[in-house]
Amino acid sequence: MSSLRTSRTRLVGAAATAVLAALSLTACDDGTGAQDEGAAATASASPSSGAPSSGTGSNSPDATDDSADSSNSTGATGATGSSASKPATDSTPPASKAPSSSGKPVTCEASNTKTVAALLNRPVNHMLLTVTNTGGRSCHLYGYPAVRFGEAQAVPPVIEESQPQAVVTLKPGESGYASVSLSATDGSGSNGHTVKSLAVYFRGPSGNESVGRGAHPALPAKGVHVDDSLKVTYWQQSMDDAISW
Template sequence: MAAPLNRPVNHMLLTVTNTGSRACFLYGYPSVQFTDAQSEPPVIEDSQPQAVVTLEPGQSGYAAVSLSATDGSGKDGRTAKSLTVYFYGRSMSGNVGKGAHPSLPAKGAYIDDSLKVTYWQQSMSDATNW
Protein backbone atom coordinates (compact mmCIF):
# COMPACT_ATOMS: atom_id res chain seq x y z
CA MET A 1 0.00 0.00 0.00
CA ALA A 2 1.18 3.54 -0.77
CA ALA A 3 -0.39 6.40 1.16
CA PRO A 4 0.41 10.13 1.25
CA LEU A 5 1.49 11.52 4.62
CA ASN A 6 0.52 14.86 6.13
CA ARG A 7 3.74 14.88 8.14
CA PRO A 8 6.38 15.00 6.98
CA VAL A 9 5.03 16.91 3.99
CA ASN A 10 5.72 15.65 0.46
CA HIS A 11 6.15 12.10 1.75
CA MET A 12 4.47 8.80 1.05
CA LEU A 13 4.40 5.73 3.30
CA LEU A 14 4.88 2.28 1.77
CA THR A 15 3.40 -0.55 3.80
CA VAL A 16 3.94 -4.25 3.07
CA THR A 17 2.22 -7.02 4.98
CA ASN A 18 3.29 -10.65 5.22
CA THR A 19 0.22 -12.57 4.06
CA GLY A 20 2.08 -15.89 4.06
CA SER A 21 2.35 -18.56 6.73
CA ARG A 22 6.10 -18.18 7.42
CA ALA A 23 8.36 -15.31 8.41
CA CYS A 24 9.77 -13.21 5.59
CA PHE A 25 12.50 -10.59 5.42
CA LEU A 26 12.68 -7.08 3.98
CA TYR A 27 16.25 -6.55 2.85
CA GLY A 28 17.62 -3.08 2.35
CA TYR A 29 15.15 -0.64 0.91
CA PRO A 30 12.39 -0.64 -1.67
CA SER A 31 13.32 -0.21 -5.29
CA VAL A 32 10.64 2.21 -6.47
CA GLN A 33 9.85 3.24 -10.01
CA PHE A 34 7.35 5.96 -10.76
CA THR A 35 5.83 6.49 -14.20
CA ASP A 36 8.53 6.79 -16.86
CA ALA A 37 11.34 7.09 -14.30
CA GLN A 38 14.81 6.66 -15.73
CA SER A 39 16.48 5.49 -12.54
CA GLU A 40 15.89 4.23 -9.03
CA PRO A 41 15.82 6.95 -6.36
CA PRO A 42 18.68 6.88 -3.86
CA VAL A 43 18.27 5.64 -0.32
CA ILE A 44 18.61 7.87 2.74
CA GLU A 45 21.69 6.20 4.25
CA ASP A 46 21.03 7.49 7.77
CA SER A 47 17.75 5.54 7.84
CA GLN A 48 19.48 2.13 7.86
CA PRO A 49 18.11 0.02 10.74
CA GLN A 50 20.26 -2.08 13.07
CA ALA A 51 18.94 -5.36 11.65
CA VAL A 52 17.07 -6.81 8.69
CA VAL A 53 13.33 -6.25 9.07
CA THR A 54 11.65 -9.59 9.87
CA LEU A 55 7.92 -9.95 9.34
CA GLU A 56 6.03 -12.75 11.02
CA PRO A 57 2.72 -13.72 9.36
CA GLY A 58 0.31 -10.79 9.56
CA GLN A 59 3.01 -8.23 10.45
CA SER A 60 3.79 -5.16 8.34
CA GLY A 61 6.98 -3.32 7.42
CA TYR A 62 7.33 0.28 6.31
CA ALA A 63 9.41 2.64 4.19
CA ALA A 64 8.95 6.32 3.47
CA VAL A 65 9.39 8.01 0.12
CA SER A 66 10.41 11.67 0.08
CA LEU A 67 8.61 12.74 -3.09
CA SER A 68 9.78 16.30 -3.63
CA ALA A 69 11.74 19.15 -2.06
CA THR A 70 9.67 21.13 0.45
CA ASP A 71 11.46 24.36 -0.41
CA GLY A 72 10.82 24.10 -4.15
CA SER A 73 14.50 23.52 -4.94
CA GLY A 74 13.85 20.23 -6.76
CA LYS A 75 14.10 20.14 -10.53
CA ASP A 76 12.16 18.23 -13.20
CA GLY A 77 8.92 18.20 -11.20
CA ARG A 78 6.09 16.11 -12.63
CA THR A 79 3.02 14.17 -11.58
CA ALA A 80 3.43 10.40 -11.60
CA LYS A 81 0.31 8.31 -12.15
CA SER A 82 1.76 4.87 -11.41
CA LEU A 83 4.24 3.24 -9.04
CA THR A 84 6.00 -0.12 -9.02
CA VAL A 85 7.80 -1.34 -5.91
CA TYR A 86 10.43 -4.06 -6.25
CA PHE A 87 12.09 -5.97 -3.43
CA TYR A 88 15.76 -6.84 -3.00
CA GLY A 89 17.08 -10.25 -2.00
CA ARG A 90 19.67 -10.84 0.68
CA SER A 91 22.58 -10.02 -1.65
CA MET A 92 21.07 -6.63 -2.62
CA SER A 93 22.33 -7.30 -6.16
CA GLY A 94 18.97 -7.56 -7.87
CA ASN A 95 15.24 -7.56 -7.40
CA VAL A 96 13.39 -10.72 -6.45
CA GLY A 97 9.90 -11.70 -7.49
CA LYS A 98 7.41 -9.53 -9.27
CA GLY A 99 7.00 -5.88 -8.48
CA ALA A 100 4.00 -4.67 -6.49
CA HIS A 101 1.77 -1.99 -8.00
CA PRO A 102 0.23 0.02 -5.15
CA SER A 103 -2.38 2.58 -6.14
CA LEU A 104 -1.49 6.24 -6.02
CA PRO A 105 -4.01 8.97 -5.21
CA ALA A 106 -6.36 9.70 -8.14
CA LYS A 107 -4.54 12.96 -8.89
CA GLY A 108 -1.17 11.15 -8.88
CA ALA A 109 1.94 11.94 -6.84
CA TYR A 110 4.08 15.01 -7.48
CA ILE A 111 7.77 14.05 -7.63
CA ASP A 112 10.99 15.85 -8.53
CA ASP A 113 14.68 15.01 -8.73
CA SER A 114 15.06 15.18 -4.93
CA LEU A 115 13.12 11.88 -4.68
CA LYS A 116 14.57 9.51 -2.02
CA VAL A 117 13.52 6.40 -0.08
CA THR A 118 14.24 5.09 3.40
CA TYR A 119 15.39 1.62 4.29
CA TRP A 120 12.61 -0.76 5.30
CA GLN A 121 11.65 -0.23 8.95
CA GLN A 122 9.95 -2.44 11.53
CA SER A 123 7.71 0.42 12.72
CA MET A 124 5.73 3.15 11.00
CA SER A 125 7.15 5.80 13.33
CA ASP A 126 10.73 4.86 12.37
CA ALA A 127 9.87 5.15 8.67
CA THR A 128 8.28 8.57 9.04
CA ASN A 129 11.22 10.05 10.98
CA TRP A 130 13.06 10.64 7.71
Protein backbone atom coordinates in the same frame (compact mmCIF):
# COMPACT_ATOMS: atom_id res chain seq x y z
CA MET B 1 -77.73 -126.81 76.91
CA SER B 2 -78.92 -123.76 78.74
CA SER B 3 -75.83 -123.74 80.91
CA LEU B 4 -73.57 -124.00 77.84
CA ARG B 5 -75.23 -121.03 76.10
CA THR B 6 -75.00 -119.02 79.28
CA SER B 7 -71.29 -119.79 79.59
CA ARG B 8 -70.68 -118.84 75.95
CA THR B 9 -72.59 -115.62 76.40
CA ARG B 10 -70.56 -114.71 79.44
CA LEU B 11 -67.35 -115.68 77.72
CA VAL B 12 -68.13 -113.47 74.74
CA GLY B 13 -69.14 -110.61 77.02
CA ALA B 14 -66.01 -111.02 79.09
CA ALA B 15 -63.87 -111.02 75.98
CA ALA B 16 -65.54 -107.87 74.68
CA THR B 17 -65.11 -106.22 78.04
CA ALA B 18 -61.44 -107.18 78.06
CA VAL B 19 -60.88 -105.72 74.56
CA LEU B 20 -62.52 -102.42 75.49
CA ALA B 21 -60.49 -102.27 78.66
CA ALA B 22 -57.28 -102.86 76.72
CA LEU B 23 -58.12 -100.13 74.23
CA SER B 24 -58.91 -97.73 77.03
CA LEU B 25 -55.65 -98.44 78.81
CA THR B 26 -53.63 -98.00 75.60
CA ALA B 27 -55.20 -94.60 74.92
CA CYS B 28 -54.53 -93.44 78.45
CA ASP B 29 -50.89 -94.58 78.43
CA ASP B 30 -49.64 -92.79 75.25
CA GLY B 31 -51.77 -89.61 75.67
CA THR B 32 -52.69 -89.56 71.99
CA GLY B 33 -56.42 -89.69 72.20
CA ALA B 34 -58.66 -88.07 69.57
CA GLN B 35 -58.96 -84.89 71.59
CA ASP B 36 -55.16 -84.63 72.07
CA GLU B 37 -54.52 -85.19 68.32
CA GLY B 38 -56.87 -82.36 67.46
CA ALA B 39 -55.11 -80.01 69.88
CA ALA B 40 -51.71 -80.96 68.55
CA ALA B 41 -52.84 -80.34 64.98
CA THR B 42 -54.23 -76.94 65.99
CA ALA B 43 -51.01 -75.99 67.82
CA SER B 44 -48.80 -76.95 64.90
CA ALA B 45 -50.87 -74.88 62.46
CA SER B 46 -50.87 -71.74 64.59
CA PRO B 47 -47.35 -70.36 63.68
CA SER B 48 -47.91 -70.45 59.92
CA SER B 49 -51.46 -69.20 59.97
CA GLY B 50 -50.78 -66.62 62.70
CA ALA B 51 -47.93 -64.70 60.96
CA PRO B 52 -49.54 -61.26 61.43
CA SER B 53 -49.53 -61.86 65.21
CA SER B 54 -45.70 -61.81 65.17
CA GLY B 55 -45.70 -57.99 65.18
CA THR B 56 -44.35 -57.65 61.61
CA GLY B 57 -47.63 -57.17 59.77
CA SER B 58 -48.22 -54.59 57.08
CA ASN B 59 -49.59 -52.15 59.66
CA SER B 60 -46.52 -52.43 61.87
CA PRO B 61 -44.35 -49.21 61.95
CA ASP B 62 -41.20 -51.31 61.92
CA ALA B 63 -42.32 -53.08 58.79
CA THR B 64 -43.08 -49.78 57.06
CA ASP B 65 -39.71 -48.29 57.99
CA ASP B 66 -37.84 -51.35 56.80
CA SER B 67 -39.68 -51.25 53.50
CA ALA B 68 -38.90 -47.55 53.02
CA ASP B 69 -35.27 -48.05 53.96
CA SER B 70 -34.99 -50.91 51.54
CA SER B 71 -36.57 -48.83 48.75
CA ASN B 72 -34.36 -45.83 49.44
CA SER B 73 -31.27 -47.96 49.63
CA THR B 74 -32.06 -49.61 46.31
CA GLY B 75 -32.76 -46.26 44.67
CA ALA B 76 -29.52 -44.73 45.94
CA THR B 77 -27.57 -47.70 44.73
CA GLY B 78 -29.22 -47.51 41.34
CA ALA B 79 -28.49 -43.78 41.01
CA THR B 80 -24.93 -44.24 42.12
CA GLY B 81 -24.46 -47.10 39.71
CA SER B 82 -25.87 -45.06 36.86
CA SER B 83 -23.69 -42.08 37.68
CA ALA B 84 -20.58 -44.18 38.09
CA SER B 85 -21.13 -46.02 34.82
CA LYS B 86 -21.65 -42.85 32.76
CA PRO B 87 -18.39 -42.01 31.00
CA ALA B 88 -16.97 -38.55 31.56
CA THR B 89 -17.09 -36.30 28.54
CA ASP B 90 -15.06 -33.21 27.70
CA SER B 91 -17.19 -30.56 25.95
CA THR B 92 -14.35 -28.07 25.65
CA PRO B 93 -14.00 -27.17 22.06
CA PRO B 94 -10.54 -27.52 20.56
CA ALA B 95 -8.48 -24.48 20.55
CA SER B 96 -8.17 -22.77 17.24
CA LYS B 97 -4.75 -22.98 15.60
CA ALA B 98 -2.66 -19.89 15.08
CA PRO B 99 -1.23 -19.26 11.61
CA SER B 100 1.82 -21.42 11.08
CA SER B 101 5.15 -19.60 10.75
CA SER B 102 7.29 -22.74 10.88
CA GLY B 103 10.00 -23.32 8.35
CA LYS B 104 12.90 -21.25 7.09
CA PRO B 105 12.04 -17.58 6.45
CA VAL B 106 11.77 -16.51 2.81
CA THR B 107 12.33 -13.21 1.02
CA CYS B 108 9.41 -10.79 1.06
CA GLU B 109 8.06 -10.02 -2.40
CA ALA B 110 4.72 -9.38 -4.10
CA SER B 111 3.55 -13.03 -4.06
CA ASN B 112 3.64 -13.26 -0.25
CA THR B 113 2.94 -9.66 0.76
CA LYS B 114 0.51 -6.81 0.17
CA THR B 115 1.83 -3.29 -0.44
CA VAL B 116 -0.10 -0.07 0.20
CA ALA B 117 1.04 3.47 -0.65
CA ALA B 118 -0.43 6.42 1.28
CA LEU B 119 0.35 10.15 1.16
CA LEU B 120 1.29 11.73 4.50
CA ASN B 121 0.31 15.09 5.89
CA ARG B 122 3.46 15.13 7.97
CA PRO B 123 6.14 15.18 6.99
CA VAL B 124 4.88 17.03 3.94
CA ASN B 125 5.62 15.74 0.45
CA HIS B 126 6.10 12.27 1.85
CA MET B 127 4.54 8.90 1.12
CA LEU B 128 4.40 5.84 3.39
CA LEU B 129 4.83 2.34 1.98
CA THR B 130 3.33 -0.45 4.11
CA VAL B 131 4.17 -4.07 3.32
CA THR B 132 2.18 -6.79 5.13
CA ASN B 133 3.16 -10.46 5.17
CA THR B 134 0.20 -12.41 3.78
CA GLY B 135 2.02 -15.76 3.56
CA GLY B 136 2.30 -18.64 5.99
CA ARG B 137 6.02 -18.21 6.72
CA SER B 138 8.14 -15.36 8.02
CA CYS B 139 9.82 -13.24 5.36
CA HIS B 140 12.76 -10.81 5.27
CA LEU B 141 12.58 -7.27 3.91
CA TYR B 142 16.13 -6.72 2.67
CA GLY B 143 17.63 -3.28 2.13
CA TYR B 144 15.22 -0.69 0.80
CA PRO B 145 12.43 -0.59 -1.79
CA ALA B 146 13.32 -0.10 -5.43
CA VAL B 147 10.51 2.26 -6.43
CA ARG B 148 9.68 3.38 -9.96
CA PHE B 149 7.23 6.21 -10.52
CA GLY B 150 5.62 6.46 -13.92
CA GLU B 151 8.05 5.91 -16.81
CA ALA B 152 11.22 6.55 -14.81
CA GLN B 153 14.24 4.55 -15.97
CA ALA B 154 16.13 4.66 -12.68
CA VAL B 155 15.20 4.13 -9.06
CA PRO B 156 15.76 6.85 -6.46
CA PRO B 157 18.66 6.66 -3.98
CA VAL B 158 18.31 5.63 -0.33
CA ILE B 159 18.83 7.78 2.77
CA GLU B 160 21.86 5.98 4.19
CA GLU B 161 21.32 7.27 7.73
CA SER B 162 18.01 5.39 7.90
CA GLN B 163 19.61 1.94 7.78
CA PRO B 164 18.37 -0.22 10.73
CA GLN B 165 20.66 -2.36 12.85
CA ALA B 166 19.09 -5.61 11.66
CA VAL B 167 17.20 -6.95 8.69
CA VAL B 168 13.46 -6.41 9.05
CA THR B 169 11.66 -9.73 9.50
CA LEU B 170 7.90 -10.05 9.22
CA LYS B 171 5.95 -12.89 10.77
CA PRO B 172 2.66 -13.81 9.08
CA GLY B 173 0.32 -10.83 9.48
CA GLU B 174 3.03 -8.36 10.48
CA SER B 175 3.93 -5.21 8.54
CA GLY B 176 7.13 -3.34 7.61
CA TYR B 177 7.46 0.29 6.50
CA ALA B 178 9.46 2.68 4.36
CA SER B 179 8.87 6.33 3.56
CA VAL B 180 9.43 8.15 0.27
CA SER B 181 10.44 11.80 0.09
CA LEU B 182 8.64 12.83 -3.10
CA SER B 183 9.93 16.35 -3.66
CA ALA B 184 11.89 19.16 -1.99
CA THR B 185 9.79 21.17 0.45
CA ASP B 186 11.58 24.43 -0.40
CA GLY B 187 11.02 24.05 -4.14
CA SER B 188 14.70 23.51 -4.86
CA GLY B 189 14.10 20.26 -6.70
CA SER B 190 14.30 20.13 -10.47
CA ASN B 191 12.39 18.33 -13.15
CA GLY B 192 9.15 18.26 -11.14
CA HIS B 193 6.27 16.38 -12.70
CA THR B 194 3.11 14.41 -11.84
CA VAL B 195 3.01 10.62 -11.96
CA LYS B 196 0.03 8.30 -11.67
CA SER B 197 1.57 4.86 -11.34
CA LEU B 198 4.01 3.22 -8.99
CA ALA B 199 5.93 -0.07 -8.97
CA VAL B 200 7.74 -1.40 -5.89
CA TYR B 201 10.42 -4.07 -6.28
CA PHE B 202 12.04 -6.12 -3.52
CA ARG B 203 15.70 -6.86 -3.00
CA GLY B 204 17.41 -10.15 -2.16
CA PRO B 205 19.95 -10.92 0.60
CA SER B 206 22.80 -9.19 -1.26
CA GLY B 207 20.81 -5.95 -1.31
CA ASN B 208 21.44 -5.34 -5.02
CA GLU B 209 19.39 -7.80 -7.05
CA SER B 210 15.64 -7.64 -7.48
CA VAL B 211 13.74 -10.81 -6.54
CA GLY B 212 10.26 -12.12 -7.12
CA ARG B 213 7.41 -10.08 -8.47
CA GLY B 214 6.99 -6.37 -8.06
CA ALA B 215 4.00 -4.76 -6.32
CA HIS B 216 1.86 -2.08 -7.93
CA PRO B 217 0.08 -0.12 -5.19
CA ALA B 218 -2.54 2.38 -6.31
CA LEU B 219 -1.87 6.13 -6.24
CA PRO B 220 -4.44 8.91 -5.83
CA ALA B 221 -6.46 9.50 -8.99
CA LYS B 222 -4.88 12.95 -9.46
CA GLY B 223 -1.39 11.44 -9.15
CA VAL B 224 1.55 12.67 -7.04
CA HIS B 225 4.19 15.31 -7.68
CA VAL B 226 7.82 14.18 -7.73
CA ASP B 227 11.14 15.83 -8.63
CA ASP B 228 14.81 14.96 -8.77
CA SER B 229 15.16 15.09 -4.96
CA LEU B 230 13.19 11.85 -4.71
CA LYS B 231 14.62 9.52 -2.02
CA VAL B 232 13.53 6.49 0.03
CA THR B 233 14.37 5.06 3.46
CA TYR B 234 15.45 1.56 4.32
CA TRP B 235 12.71 -0.83 5.38
CA GLN B 236 11.83 -0.29 9.04
CA GLN B 237 10.18 -2.49 11.65
CA SER B 238 7.99 0.38 12.91
CA MET B 239 6.06 3.18 11.22
CA ASP B 240 7.50 5.82 13.53
CA ASP B 241 11.03 4.97 12.42
CA ALA B 242 10.00 5.15 8.78
CA ILE B 243 8.42 8.62 8.91
CA SER B 244 11.12 10.17 11.04
CA TRP B 245 13.29 10.88 7.95
